[in-house]
Amino acid sequence: xxxxxxxxxxxxxxxxxxxxxxxxxxxxxxxxxxxxxxxxxxxxxxxxxxxxxxxxxxxxxxxxxxxxxxxxxxxxxxxxxxxxxxxxxxxxxxxxxxxxxxxxxxxxxxxxxxxxxxxxxxxxxxxxxxxxxxxxxxxxxxxxxxxxxxxxxxxxxxxxxxxxxxxxxxxxxxxxxxxxxxxxxxxxxxxxxxxxxxxxxxxxxxxxxxxxxxxxxxxxxxxxxxxxxxxxxxxxxxxxxxxxxxxxxxxxxxxxxxxxxxxxxxxxxxxxxxxxxxxxxxxxxxxxxxxxxxxxxxxxxxxxxxxxxxxxxxxxxxxxxxxxxxxxxxxxxxxxxxxxxxxxxxxxxxxxxxxxxxxxxxxxxxxxxxxxxxxxxxxxxxxxxxxxxxxxxxxxxxxxxxxxxxxxxxxxxxxxxxxxxxxxxxxxxxxxxxxxxxxxxxxxxxxxxxxxxxxxxxxx
Numbered sequence: 001x002x003x004x005x006x007x008x009x010x011x012x013x014x015x016x017x018x019x020x021x022x023x024x025x026x027x028x029x030x031x032x033x034x035x036x037x038x039x040x041x042x043x044x045x046x047x048x049x050x051x052x053x054x055x056x057x058x059x060x061x062x063x064x065x066x067x068x069x070x071x072x073x074x075x076x077x078x079x080x081x082x083x084x085x086x087x088x089x090x091x092x093x094x095x096x097x098x099x100x101x102x103x104x105x106x107x108x109x110x111x112x113x114x115x116x117x118x119x120x121x122x123x124x125x126x127x128x129x130x131x132x133x134x135x136x137x138x139x140x141x142x143x144x145x146x147x148x149x150x151x152x153x154x155x156x157x158x159x160x161x162x163x164x165x166x167x168x169x170x171x172x173x174x175x176x177x178x179x180x181x182x183x184x185x186x187x188x189x190x191x192x193x194x195x196x197x198x199x200x201x202x203x204x205x206x207x208x209x210x211x212x213x214x215x216x217x218x219x220x221x222x223x224x225x226x227x228x229x230x231x232x233x234x235x236x237x238x239x240x241x242x243x244x245x246x247x248x249x250x251x252x253x254x255x256x257x258x259x260x261x262x263x264x265x266x267x268x269x270x271x272x273x274x275x276x277x278x279x280x281x282x283x284x285x286x287x288x289x290x291x292x293x294x295x296x297x298x299x300x301x302x303x304x305x306x307x308x309x310x311x312x313x314x315x316x317x318x319x320x321x322x323x324x325x326x327x328x329x330x331x332x333x334x335x336x337x338x339x340x341x342x343x344x345x346x347x348x349x350x351x352x353x354x355x356x357x358x359x360x361x362x363x364x365x366x367x368x369x370x371x372x373x374x375x376x377x378x379x380x381x382x383x384x385x386x387x388x389x390x391x392x393x394x395x396x397x398x399x400x401x402x403x404x405x406x407x408x409x410x411x412x413x414x415x416x417x418x419x420x421x422x423x424x425x426x427x428x429x430x431x432x433x434x435x436x437x438x439x440x441x442x443x444x445x446x447x448x449x450x451x452x453x454x455x456x457x458x459x460x
Contacts, residue, residue, distance in 0.1 A: 002427070005128050006121035006419035007314065010412065013048075013120050017415070018408055020044055021113035025403045028082035028102035028109075031142035032459045034061045037080035041112055041139050048120050050137065057155025059148065059458055063139030064157060067123050072432045073134040074422050075164035075377070077370055078115035079108045079143045088399035092328035105394045107169030107386055107402040110411040112139060114167050117411070118418030125423060133426040136161065140369075142459070146183050147291035149369040151458050153376060154450040163302065163378045163435055165421055166370045167414040169402055170383035171391060173315075174357040175306045177298040177380075180364040181230065181256040182371060184267040184292035184451070188214060188274050192283040194247040204245025205282045208238050211249040213277035218253075221269060229266055230256040230365055258363060260294050260451070267292075292451040294371035297442065301434040302380035303359060305424055306417070310356050310382070313416040316409035318352045325404065326351035326388035329397050333390035346389055352406065353385045366393070375448040378435035382417065386410030 010017075024037045038054060038061040046052045050065040063078075086103030089095045097103075104110075119137045126133070138157070142148035152158065190211050195204030218231055225231075233253040239246030255270060257263045271287060278285040318326075330337045330351050340346050346353065360383075373379055387401030387410075401407055425431050 002423050003125070003313065003416070003420040005125040006423065007416055009124035010117050010121040010415050010419065013117060014412065016044060017113050017117040017411070020116065021109045021408065021411060024080055024113065025104050025109035028087065028100060028104055030084065030102055031081045031145045031148070032061060034080050034141050037112065038063060038139055038141070041078070041080065041116060044116055045137060048123065057152045057157040059141060059151050059155070061141040062148070062152055062157065063137065065137040066134060067119070068126060068132070068134040070132050070134060072162040072425060073136060073160055074425055075136045075138055075158060075161040075373065076115040076119055076418060077138050077140055077149070077164055077166040077373060078112035079140050079148070080112040081108055081142055081144050083144050083394060086394070086396055086399050088396040090400050090403045092325060092400065094396050103396065103399040104402055105396065105399045106144065107398060107407065108143065110169045110386055110402050110407050111167060114411040114414040115418065117415035118422070121415060121419035122422040125419070126426070131423070131426050135422060143369050145185065145290070146293045146367050146369045147185070147452065150291055150293050150372045150450055150452050153372045153448070154452055154454070158373050158376050161377045162432055163425070164373050165379065165418060166368070166381045167418060168368065168381065168383055169386035169407065169410055171385060171387055171389045172353045172357045173310060173355065173384050173413070175303050175310065175359045175380070175382045177300060177303050177359055177361045178363045179258050180296040180366060180368050180371065181228065181258050182260050182263045182293055182295040183367045184255045184263050185253070185290040186267070187250060187252045187288040187290060189286040189288060190249045190278065190283050191286065192245070192247045192281065195245040197243045197245050201245060206245050207249035207283055208246040210277045210281040210283045210285060211235065211238065211251050213280055214251065214274045217273035217277060218270065221273060225266055226262060228258040229262060231266065231270070256365065256367060258295055263292060289456060291456060293367060293369040294375050294451065296368055296371040296381065297374040297379070299378040299380050299435050299438055301431070301438050302378055305431055306380050306382055306421055307359060309417050309420040309424065313413070313420055316413050318354065318406065318409065322404070322406050323352055326406065329388040329401065330390040332397070333392065336392070337390040340389055351388050353389055372448070372450070378439040384410040384414045384417070
């Protein structure tokens with residue numbers, strides 16, 4: 001039976017993978033600072049016989065680990081960064097686990113580790129059956145700021161691939177064929193002139209005024225964009241004291257759209273708003289472009305194979321204790337939970353999704369930087385249940401779930417799916433041929449152009 005050797009290898013390596021996921025969860029690191037996660041992940045792959053390169057494409061915490069030879073070449077897109085402000089214990093109420101502010105509120109401790117487990121299982125079956133082809137694990141940093149894979153793509157990290165697959169923890173087991181939005185990320189640095197705000201305000205030129213006028217201008221801009229556009233921001237620095245006219249202020253903006261063209265268009269208009277605000281306030285604005293990513297572009301030929309894999313693998317099941325944990329998480333989200341019940345997605349009283357949901361074809365207004373790879377080669381993405389059905393993403397509730405046995409089981413399920421997917425692709429050349437034909441038709445002569453210019457440096 002295809003996959004049996006891979007499943008057994010995944011189970012045999014389970015303590016190693018669990019330890020990896022647990023260490024990454026307990027030691028959350030921010031974008032481009034994933035030094036421990038990178039080191040631990042690379043060592044597991046070296047010990048398993050992969051040819052491992054760290055610092056691929058000039059990104060210090062990026063990994064490229066290769067096994068096999070020849071075509072097809074399959075890329076497995078792992079991640080391991082975390083989010084600020086989401087540190088959390090494995091419990092059903094909000095409680096810090098340590099003094100570290102970061103936490104895995106998106107489940108990337110499972111995401112990278114699942115891909116590792118998947119390629120370990122796949123490698124073992126390739127060895128024992130003499131199956132040809134090449135598998136490549138990528139450790140991709142900084143997905144949470146959506147620039148890790150674009151920087152890697154700019155450096156040619158994915159040029160060797162024929163196709164790719166990506167898993168993401170979620171509340172459901174499903175293949176994803178919708179479009180997740182692309183993004184541009186930018187910081188505005190406003191420079192003015194300080195003065196006594198009460199005694200000599202006429203001598204000041206407020207950087208904060210420029211920042212706030214930019215925000216006002218953006219609110220008017222929202223009326224004149226397409227429905228898929230999302231614009232959001234924070235104020236990182238608004239001055240030191242109210243009686244001092246601020247000579248410096250800083251905001252951070254993100255622009256999202258279902259098309260790369262939509263991102264670029266609205267981003268250009270946003271820059272005009274910021275520069276206009278600076279003119280109105282007689283200040284200066286410095287535009288710091290942080291980067292951006294493409295929308296996702298899922299491949300339906302690969303989706304069909306992935307659907308078959310999800311129907312065939314042996315699934316982990318959840319215990320009553322795990323279901324009770326999930327129930328307590330969901331009780332804090334009654335609106336979201338009731339919406340899912342009323343939609344028929346789950347039954348009343350169900351708090352962990354089991355089984356396989358229909359393929360999700362709806363668009364998402366969140367972003368994944370896997371789209372940059374999916375515009376280079378055919379790609380597909382899927383989810384497995386790693387948290388309660390109503391646990392909020394980018395929230396301490398997700399951090400709690402993905403640090404628990406619920407997350408571990410979802411990670412193991414995902415590893416089996418990816419191993420079987422890889423085996424099917426390696427055994428049947430027609431799969432890649434169909435995926436490539438669809439990809440070429442979708443691209444229609446276009447080629448990937450990295451949204452991050454060469455003069456934008458990789459963050460240190």
